[in-house]
Every structure is written in C-alpha cells, then in structure tokens.
Amino acid sequence: MSAIASEVLISRLADWGVDTVFGIPGDGINGIMEGLRRNADRVKFVLVHHEEAAAFMATAYAKATGRIGVCLATSGPGGIHLANGLYDAKLDHAPVLAITGMQETSVLGTGYQQEVHLDRLYEDVSVYDQMVVNPAQLPALVDIAIRTAYARRGVAHLTVPNDIQVAEAGEQPYQLVAPAKPPATAPVYLPPxxxxxxxxxRVAADVLNAGGRTAILAGIGARGAGRLVEQLAVALDAPIIKTLSGKMVVGDDSPYTTGGIGLLGTGPSEELVEEIDTLVMLGTNFPYTKHLPEPGKVKVVQVEIEPTRAGLRLPTEVPLIGDVGATLEALLPLVTPRAERPLLERYQAKMRDWREKMAALENPERDPIAPQYLASLLDRLATDDAILTCDSGTIATWAARHWHIRGGREFYLSGNLATMAPALPYAIAVQHAYPDRQVIAYPGDGGFAMLMAEFHTAARYHLPIKVVINNNNSLGQILWEQMVLGYPEHGVRFGNPHPDYAAWARGCGGFGVHVTKAGDLETALREAFARPGPALVDVAVDPNEPPMPGKVKYEQAKHFAEAFLRGQPHKASIATTLFKDKIAQLKES
Known part of the structure; x- marks a missing residue:
C-alpha cells in the first residue's frame, strides 16, 4: 500500500511529540482519518461529540502540558464549530494546531456543497494559516505551523483539500521543466x-528600590516562578495579587498573597491597589483596567515575554522583555531588601479577616445549599495534586475564593474569552494528559448543558473525571449583572421542568446523583470521588446567592437597589439570602 499525504501529516505530528488529536470524522477529512489509522501506534485519536469541545480539549491540553494541542474537524460546518474553542486558545496564548478538511481543489470557487474557505474564516484567530495545495508541501507546513504556534503562543491552522489528503505522499502534480524543491525542515522548536x-x-531595580508601598500582580506568565515571586515579595515588602488565570503561581496558603483581583477577587487586593505607589506586573496582561491603579499614580515595572503587550494596560517606566523566572533571577540580586515589612504584615492581618468572612459563608446548615459550601467541600475533599477545571459564570467566583491552591494543585478556565462550556471538555483533555491525577470539572448548569454530550466521551474512554455541577437553574452571572446595571432580571432563569443531569450520567454508564440537601452533599461527593470511572454530582444550590465583589462600590450598590425597586420578582428570597450571609459573617467576627 503506497503512502498517502495524510500519513506524512500525521507522522510529522508524531515527530513533534503529538500523542493525541481531538476531533470528529467527516467526509471532508476521510483521508486524514486514514492517516491517523495508519499511525495509530503513534498518535491517538479521541472521538468527541462536538467540534467546539475538540477545540476546548486541544486548548486545555496545551495549557496543562505546555505542548501543542491538536484538534481536527471536517470541512464546512465542522470547521466553523471549532472557532469558539480556538478563540479561547488565542486569547489565553495557548499553542494549538487546528487541522480541517476542504473540498477537492477541482471544485473550489464553484459554490460546491459545504464550500467554506476556512483559511479565510480563521484569519483573525490564527498566527499561521495555510491551505495545503500540493502534497510536497508536507511535512514542511506542519513544521512551520507548529513552530509558529509555539513561538507566537497562538493558533496555527492547516486546511487540506480532499484530493490532497489521499494523493501519493510527496507527489508534485504540476511538474515544471525545473520544479521548485520543497524546503527540508525539521520538527524542532528552539525558544529565543x-x-x-x-x-x-538595573533601571528596574532602581525604580523598585525607590518605591514606598509596592505590590506585585502575578499572572499565568509567572507560572513556575512562584518561589522567586515570593522572594521578591519579601525583599520589597510587597504583597502578591494574583489574576484568576494566575491563581496557581503561588499557593493560596502563601503568607504573602492577598489573593485575586477584580470582581472575583478579594477585598484586601482591592484596597491594596488603591494604596500603592509602585506596581510590579509579572507575566500578566490583566485586561480589566478599572481594577488597576489610576494611570500616572504608580510607577510600573512590567515583565512580559511578548514586547507588544508591555505597557498595554498602564504606562510602564521599565518594560522587561523576557521570561518571569529568568528575569527575577537577574533582578533579585539588585533589589535592596527592606529592613521591615509593615505592608506585608498589615495585609496578612486583612487576609486573616477576609478568610474568616469567606469561611462564614461556607455554611452547611443553609437551605437551599450555599454554593460557597459546595466549593469549600470540593476544596476539602480533593487531593493535594487535584486539577480543577472551571466554567465561566458565578462558579468562577466560588472557585476563585473557595478553591485553594496548595501542594501540586492546578486550576484552569477560559480566561480572557470567558466563554461558557469549557469545564467538561477541559477536564477530559487534562485527564488524557495526566491519567493518574484527580481531575474535577466544575461547571454551572448553563455551561454543562451546552456540551453535556461529552460526559459520554469520558465514559467511553473510561476517564475517571468527576463533574460537580453548581446548579442554580439559571444563568446566574447574567442575573446579577442585570441587577448591578439597575435592570430587573429578564431571560435568565430556566424554570420547570428541571433537566435530570444525574440520569444522563447514569445513562452514559457513569455514576450520577442529584443532591438537594446540604446534609447529603459530603456523602455524595465522597462516593463520586471514590468511583473508578466518570462520576457526576448535580447540586441544587441557592439561585439567589449573589457573587458579590470583594469591595462593593457605591454605584454598584445604587443600581442593585434600583433593580429591587423596579420589580425584581425574587427580591424577597434574595434579601433573605443576603441577610443570612451577613449574619453568618457577623457570627465569625
């Protein structure tokens, strides 16, 4: 049997260390599927139910491993479905390769069935985007695509017409008298x-040594440099604020951190931002500028690997272009350590008070179940090397505040895109990458419903992921956003009948249980965590529990009150929940 171009494509992926491809077959990629079959001993194909999930899986694989994530979709609608997950990779700077099919070259431009020029569609999302028109282009295009995805930390895309997929490997169909010779590339990437x-x-050290009240803002770009970040915190008397994506840079049990920033952050972090005169930004492009210091009021030193992002959010005295770890190793010897640490000590006291307030909300006696209690149980029962994948919405607030990074724990969510639905496919991809670690998906009911078919994918591959649904039977984040804007709620509660997600899990061959009472929750989670295969716990939580900001500003409180006066239909139950929260916190104080 002669080798076909798709064999070269898949074999070259394997040469790059790719061991998994996530996707769905289709008539537009049958040749590539044959290439996968012929290389099944080197590259595993993971069959999913929706292409969007395949793109999320490739993104999560890249985020969790640092290696290229690969997804595959057929021509036309299959490729279109990838787009949301690929934008997740783009906005969070994850190296991903998307491979799609295309109609035969002989019919392109004729309006043929499913003729969607995916190379044009992906122009905005990709850092490298090519249609393969000659079998001889492979494997060079694979090399260039992957190398570019790594170098520019983004999405590369190759679309391959059907006739090219099955053409003889290395064939040049349009021979000239002196045909051009394809480049001889290699499957190697050397970081700069x-x-x-x-x-x-030296200039950065001078700025930091002259600072009076300094804080550190650490993002995911500082991952792996946590020890050095803490050393800088001690030397500068500088508390560490963490972005949500950078939650695992240093542990939540670190004595030097004030936790998160922004709507999902902590009160102490918000207060710290208002007090400082110097800010060190490490590996972050934090987009919510209203939660950053006023421009011109602080001196900024920023460490950023991508030059175009340096100084993007705040005027920056010293942009240091480089890796956070390598930069801190060069910077720390030049920093003059503070003799005393009054700022750290003061914010350590503030964080003790904040943690007591959060613990007061983790009340097992509440009915309906407090979502904070659910998140706290996940935190207490999970292993010290567990990986939590989180959806967007109110659950992100509960995870930010009640899921604590300690030991080898990790945390992943859609950061800058903040899309719904990635928690479940993220967990599947991470479990493929780390089969021996505990992986927990933590979606809301809205996000889970979008890609719930992928629980069957987990069951089919016998993946022991644990899915814990924070089910408030609503689009909870949108509900509260409408109220903060002063609008009565509209179109955010799903009502009856309630879907039975636990029955769906059991129908897929996994474990499934629905919990409505707080007293039953710990037993259900323990049973799910002990199961060898996939398990789902659907938890009915209080739909009227607000994800309050760390520090409520006057305008937010004003609009919240206006929404009540305009006819908020659930104002009595919401007021009762807020009253219970305040009573619980007063008991702890």
Missing part, C-alpha cells in the same frame, strides 16, 4: 533567549 538586557534590569 528570555533574559532582558542588564541595563533594563
């Missing part, structure tokens, strides 16, 4: 130097 210039490091 990541240490900034010594002169810039």
């Amino acid at each position: 130097p990541v240490r900034p210039r010594d002169s810039d490091v």
Whole structure:
C-alpha cells in the first residue's frame, strides 16, 4: 500500500511529540482519518461529540502540558464549530494546531456543497494559516505551523483539500521543466533567549528600590516562578495579587498573597491597589483596567515575554522583555531588601479577616445549599495534586475564593474569552494528559448543558473525571449583572421542568446523583470521588446567592437597589439570602 499525504501529516505530528488529536470524522477529512489509522501506534485519536469541545480539549491540553494541542474537524460546518474553542486558545496564548478538511481543489470557487474557505474564516484567530495545495508541501507546513504556534503562543491552522489528503505522499502534480524543491525542515522548536538586557534590569531595580508601598500582580506568565515571586515579595515588602488565570503561581496558603483581583477577587487586593505607589506586573496582561491603579499614580515595572503587550494596560517606566523566572533571577540580586515589612504584615492581618468572612459563608446548615459550601467541600475533599477545571459564570467566583491552591494543585478556565462550556471538555483533555491525577470539572448548569454530550466521551474512554455541577437553574452571572446595571432580571432563569443531569450520567454508564440537601452533599461527593470511572454530582444550590465583589462600590450598590425597586420578582428570597450571609459573617467576627 503506497503512502498517502495524510500519513506524512500525521507522522510529522508524531515527530513533534503529538500523542493525541481531538476531533470528529467527516467526509471532508476521510483521508486524514486514514492517516491517523495508519499511525495509530503513534498518535491517538479521541472521538468527541462536538467540534467546539475538540477545540476546548486541544486548548486545555496545551495549557496543562505546555505542548501543542491538536484538534481536527471536517470541512464546512465542522470547521466553523471549532472557532469558539480556538478563540479561547488565542486569547489565553495557548499553542494549538487546528487541522480541517476542504473540498477537492477541482471544485473550489464553484459554490460546491459545504464550500467554506476556512483559511479565510480563521484569519483573525490564527498566527499561521495555510491551505495545503500540493502534497510536497508536507511535512514542511506542519513544521512551520507548529513552530509558529509555539513561538507566537497562538493558533496555527492547516486546511487540506480532499484530493490532497489521499494523493501519493510527496507527489508534485504540476511538474515544471525545473520544479521548485520543497524546503527540508525539521520538527524542532528552539525558544529565543528570555533574559532582558542588564541595563533594563538595573533601571528596574532602581525604580523598585525607590518605591514606598509596592505590590506585585502575578499572572499565568509567572507560572513556575512562584518561589522567586515570593522572594521578591519579601525583599520589597510587597504583597502578591494574583489574576484568576494566575491563581496557581503561588499557593493560596502563601503568607504573602492577598489573593485575586477584580470582581472575583478579594477585598484586601482591592484596597491594596488603591494604596500603592509602585506596581510590579509579572507575566500578566490583566485586561480589566478599572481594577488597576489610576494611570500616572504608580510607577510600573512590567515583565512580559511578548514586547507588544508591555505597557498595554498602564504606562510602564521599565518594560522587561523576557521570561518571569529568568528575569527575577537577574533582578533579585539588585533589589535592596527592606529592613521591615509593615505592608506585608498589615495585609496578612486583612487576609486573616477576609478568610474568616469567606469561611462564614461556607455554611452547611443553609437551605437551599450555599454554593460557597459546595466549593469549600470540593476544596476539602480533593487531593493535594487535584486539577480543577472551571466554567465561566458565578462558579468562577466560588472557585476563585473557595478553591485553594496548595501542594501540586492546578486550576484552569477560559480566561480572557470567558466563554461558557469549557469545564467538561477541559477536564477530559487534562485527564488524557495526566491519567493518574484527580481531575474535577466544575461547571454551572448553563455551561454543562451546552456540551453535556461529552460526559459520554469520558465514559467511553473510561476517564475517571468527576463533574460537580453548581446548579442554580439559571444563568446566574447574567442575573446579577442585570441587577448591578439597575435592570430587573429578564431571560435568565430556566424554570420547570428541571433537566435530570444525574440520569444522563447514569445513562452514559457513569455514576450520577442529584443532591438537594446540604446534609447529603459530603456523602455524595465522597462516593463520586471514590468511583473508578466518570462520576457526576448535580447540586441544587441557592439561585439567589449573589457573587458579590470583594469591595462593593457605591454605584454598584445604587443600581442593585434600583433593580429591587423596579420589580425584581425574587427580591424577597434574595434579601433573605443576603441577610443570612451577613449574619453568618457577623457570627465569625
């Protein structure tokens, strides 16, 4: 049997260390599927139920491993379905390769069935985007695509017409008298130097040594440099604020962190931002500028690997272009350690008070179940190397505040895109990458419903993921956003009948249980966590529990009150929930 171009494509992926491809077959990629079959000993194909999930899985695989994530979709609608997950990769700078099918080259431009020019569709989402028109282009295009995805930390895309997929490997169909010779590339990526210039490091040290009240804002770009970040915190008397994506840079049990920032952050972090005169930004492009200091009121030193992002959010005295770890190794010897640490000590006291307030909300006696209690049980029962994948919405608030990074724990969600639905496919991909670790998906009911078919994918591959649904039977985040804007709620509660997600899990061959009473919750979670295969716990939580900001501003409170006066239909139950929260916190104080 002669080798076909798709064999070269898949074999080259394997040469790059790709061991998993997520996707769905279709008539537009039958040749590529044959290439996968012929290379099944080197590359595993994971069959999913929706292409959007395949793109989320590739993104999560890349985020969790640092290696290229690969997804595959057929021509036309299959490729279109990938787009949301690919934008998740783009906005969070994850290296992903999307491979799609295309109609035969002989019919392109004729309005043929499912003729969607995916290379044009992906122009905005991709850092490298090519249609393969000659079998001889492979494997060079694979090399360039993957190398570009790594170098530019984004999405690369190759679309391959049907006739090219099954053509003889290396064939050049349009031979000239002296045909051009394809480049001889190699499946190798060499990262560029990541240490900034010594002169810039010295200037940065001067700025930091002159600072009075300094804070550190650490993002996911500082992952792996947590020890150095803490050393800088001690030297500068600088508390560490963490972005949500950067939650695992340092542990939540670190004595130097004030936790998160923004609507999902902590009160102490918000207060710290208002007090400082110097800010060190490490590996973050935090987009919510209203939660950052006023421009011009602070001196900023920023460490950023991508030059175009340096100084993007705040005027920056010293942009240090480089890797956070390598930069801190160069910077720390030049920093003059503070003799005393009054700022750290004061914010350590504030964080003790904040943690007591959060613990007061984790009340097992509440009915309906407090979502904070659910999140706290996940935190207490999970292993110290567990990986939590989170959806967007109110659950992100509960995870930010009640899921604590300690030991080897990790945390993943859709950061800058903040899309719904990734928690379940993220968990599946991460479990494929780390089969021996505990992986917990933590979606809301709205996000879970969008891609719930992928629980069957987990069952089919015998993946022991645990899915815990924070079910408030509504689009909870939108509900509260409408109220903060001063609008009565509209179109956010699903009502009756309630879907039976536990029955769906059992129908897929997994474990499924629905919990409505707080007293039953711990037993259900323990049973689910002990199961060898996939398990789902659907938890009915209080739909009237607000994800309050760490520090409520006057305008937010004003609009919230106006929404009540305009006829909020659930104002009595919401007021009761808020009253219970306040009583619980007063008991702890």
